[in-house]
Amino acid sequence: LIDGSMRLHLLSTPIQDSDEDLMLRYRDGDVSAFEALYTRYKGVLYRYLLRQCGQVAIAEELFQDVWLHIVRTHKHYTVRAKFTTYLFHLAHNRLVDYYRQQAHRSQGSRDGAKSVPGTFILATPPAALEGHIDARRQVTQLLELLATLPAEQREVFLLHEEAGMSLEEIAAVTGVQRETAKSRLRYAVNHLRRGVRGEA
Amino acid sequence: MNEPQHDEQAFEAYLRGESTLSHLYRQTMASQPPAALDAAVLTAARQAVYLHPQRVWWRRWIVPVSVAAVVVLSLSMVTWWWEEISTGLTDARHPNPAQTHAPAAPQAPQDLQPAREPTPHTPMAPVMPTPPSETRAPHRQDSYRHSESDRRQRASGFAEEPVSTEQREEKKVGGQEESPLPPEEWLQQIATLRRQGQIAEAEASLAAFKRQYPSYPLEKWKGEER
Numbered sequence: 188l189i190d191g192s193m194r195l196h197l198l199s200t201p202i203q204d205s206d207e208d209l210m211l212r213y214r215d216g217d218v219s220a221f222e223a224l225y226t227r228y229k230g231v232l233y234r235y236l237l238r239q240c241g242q243v244a245i246a247e248e249l250f251q252d253v254w255l256h257i258v259r260t261h262k263h264y265t266v267r268a269k270f271t272t273y274l275f276h277l278a279h280n281r282l283v284d285y286y287r288q289q290a291h292r293s294q295g296s297r298d299g300a301k302s303v304p305g306t307f308i309l310a311t312p313p314a315a316l317e318g319h320i321d322a323r324r325q326v327t328q329l330l331e332l333l334a335t336l337p338a339e340q341r342e343v344f345l346l347h348e349e350a351g352m353s354l355e356e357i358a359a360v361t362g363v364q365r366e367t368a369k370s371r372l373r374y375a376v377n378h379l380r381r382g383v384r385g386e387a
Numbered sequence: 388m389n390e391p392q393h394d395e396q397a398f399e400a401y402l403r404g405e406s407t408l409s410h411l412y413r414q415t416m417a418s419q420p421p422a423a424l425d426a427a428v429l430t431a432a433r434q435a436v437y438l439h440p441q442r443v444w445w446r447r448w449i450v451p452v453s454v455a456a457v458v459v460l461s462l463s464m465v466t467w468w469w470e471e472i473s474t475g476l477t478d479a480r481h482p483n484p485a486q487t488h489a490p491a492a493p494q495a496p497q498d499l500q501p502a503r504e505p506t507p508h509t510p511m512a513p514v515m516p517t518p519p520s521e522t523r524a525p526h527r528q529d530s531y532r533h534s535e536s537d538r539r540q541r542a543s544g545f546a547e548e549p550v551s552t553e554q555r556e557e558k559k560v561g562g563q564e565e566s567p568l569p570p571e572e573w574l575q576q577i578a579t580l581r582r583q584g585q586i587a588e589a590e591a592s593l594a595a596f597k598r599q600y601p602s603y604p605l606e607k608w609k610g611e612e613r
Contacts, residue, residue, distance in 0.1 A: 213432070213436075218432060218436050221429075221432045222429060225428060225429065225432070230416070230418070230420070233419060233420040234415075237418060247420065247421070250424065251424060251428060254428040254431075258435045259435065261432075261435065325411055326411060326414045329411050329412060329415065372398075373394075376398050376406070376408060377397070379408055380397060380406070380408050
């Protein structure tokens, strides 16, 4: 039995529309649905891109590209997968394009040093970050360690942490097998855990 | 416990959400896009809807409904036309005596009536059943002429004398049936012939005119001509 206060609570709690419903409403001309969807995912997507590319200006450009693509194509939207899968698949593709551009640009200026596109090497090596003292420093250290991860490992970690995706969903977004996604996530987690503990 | 086993256990704990790593990472989740970026995206989203508004549901049906209406109308007209033709054919094969023998025309003055010779009965006179393709066209043409004649009568303000079936037959046997000129035009032609000195032709034409339009008030025209 539901008592009066519980019933009142249930009635007063707004029923949250699913992402897919919001997107369908936006397709049918409801701008407020898009605003709700944007508010829901703007931070998640922005951090995913920022952590991936490591530069605020680039992250903002990619962020805008992804949302504008959704806006441009909203009239053709149909529910084929979860909206988060769709959103991060777009972001993943945009990042891949960006990595390719970066690789192409740095081809001529590279002097023998081999680097993986999308991997941003910190000026300060992780070893120098040992001996963290407080939580703030740990957070900073984690972000720096994250930046040292290969792009593929960093991506699966971010999709898991930011978008709350399962391994299956991560595999769908990144276009790999579930076991590959799991393996990448395992490497990322172990690397970060050791780095934060000062074992790296 | 060796390191690989420890890593595996730590990873399993991480997947279950029991890792301090996730807790630590959540403290970094404060970064948000700048307000200007929010405004740019939301403005684009609004423009995409308002500049290209969704079509109202009934507008989607305009084209199909129009096409359906045109098809239905066309079919109705064709059906109606076909029924008219079929009725005409039936009438031609089984003529109704009440229709074929038109009411007697008011008798014109004797001097205006042409001397009519009894025409020999030709073998074509009896109405023979003919294939529909051959009989449709004359019927259509005939009905068109009737309507033209009605229109002219309305325009000139007097009634053309009904022509009996015999007269029609006579015309058909004697030569091809000509559509008569409107009275005013015809009279003008007669006047022109007279002015040109072609009196015989003018008289012949006038006689034909009187046969065609026996009740036309010629006095008025003669007054105007003088």
